[in-house]
Amino acid sequence: MLPSIPIYEIYAVKYAGPFIRPVAKVLWNTDWEKEIKINYYIWVVKGNDETFVIDSGVAPPLAQEMGLQGYVSPVHVLARMGIDASDIKKVVITHIHFDHANGIELFPNATFYIQEKEFNFWIKDPLAKKPPFLILSDLRGNANLAKLEGTERLVLLKGDQVLLPGIELLLAPGHTPGLQAVVVNTMKGTAIVGSDCAHIFKNYEEEIPSCFIADMVAWMKTYDQLKSKVSSLDLLFPGHDIKMSTQYPKVTEDITRLV
Numbered sequence: 098m099l100p101s102i103p104i105y106e107i108y109a110v111k112y113a114g115p116f117i118r119p120v121a122k123v124l125w126n127t128d129w130e131k132e133i134k135i136n137y138y139i140w141v142v143k144g145n146d147e148t149f150v151i152d153s154g155v156a157p158p159l160a161q162e163m164g165l166q167g168y169v170s171p172v173h174v175l176a177r178m179g180i181d182a183s184d185i186k187k188v189v190i191t192h193i194h195f196d197h198a199n200g201i202e203l204f205p206n207a208t209f210y211i212q213e214k215e216f217n218f219w220i221k222d223p224l225a226k227k228p229p230f231l232i233l234s235d236l237r238g239n240a241n242l243a244k245l246e247g248t249e250r251l252v253l254l255k256g257d258q259v260l261l262p263g264i265e266l267l268l269a270p271g272h273t274p275g276l277q278a279v280v281v282n283t284m285k286g287t288a289i290v291g292s293d294c295a296h297i298f299k300n301y302e303e304e305i306p307s308c309f310i311a312d313m314v315a316w317m318k319t320y321d322q323l324k325s326k327v328s329s330l331d332l333l334f335p336g337h338d339i340k341m342s343t344q345y346p347k348v349t350e351d352i353t354r355l356v
């Protein structure tokens with residue numbers, strides 16, 4: 098008999114927001130006159146044997162500089178669910194935008210898992226310094242990441258990879274050159290934390306991405322791939338939808354259980 102695949106729970110951990118954005122920014126080229134609220138999140142994936150974190154959020158110095166509304170350090174939000182950030186051994190970085198990758202110093206004992214393609218673009222490619230990329234980048238956070246190269250605390254992945262039994266990392270480019278989504282075996286079936294592959298659920302429903310585009314053709318292929326992999330569309334979670342805070346069981350302040 099085959100050993101059964103472990104089952105995990107996924108928690109959305111809101112660490113900043115709400116922010117008001119033009120809809121056209123979040124849902125490319127639509128509703129120029131309307132606005133929408135979004136939040137900033139990291140995610141916790143909890144299994145019987147191992148708990149890991151997806152994305153690192155923003156550390157206090159950058160949050161303060163940017164005046165991030167509703168900011169609480171991810172370390173403090175995680176503590177509300179009994180997680181000590183310094184106990185976390187694995188952090189999957191979905192992509193190297195400031196709101197997902199600035200806070201790596203918050204997890205001093207973690208190994209970070211990033212797609213090599215993503216790392217090489219943001220850390221090494223001069224193109225990443227051009228305005229459309231730089232606007233979402235955080236050079237200090239990137240420098241912290243660069244320092245980890247060659248150490249056991251940084252694992253650069255070449256495409257799809259099994260992280261743990263029941264957990265797979267999928268190369269899912271489009272929003273950024275090497276974004277990765279996290280496929281999670283849950284009690285409802287296969288769920289995916291797609292991070293900013295979509296900002297809101299509606300991006301997936303209508304197959305319109307956000308306006309932050311590195312490669313639109315790759316992005317549409319990624320949508321097909323993620324949709325074919327997930328057990329149902331409601332288990333495909335976006336990066337910034339306010340619904341993740343408001344429409345799921347609340348565990349404690351700013352933390353909800355998605356599945």
Ligand SMILES: [Zn+2]
Pocket residue numbers: 194196197293336337
């Ligand atoms: Zn984001």
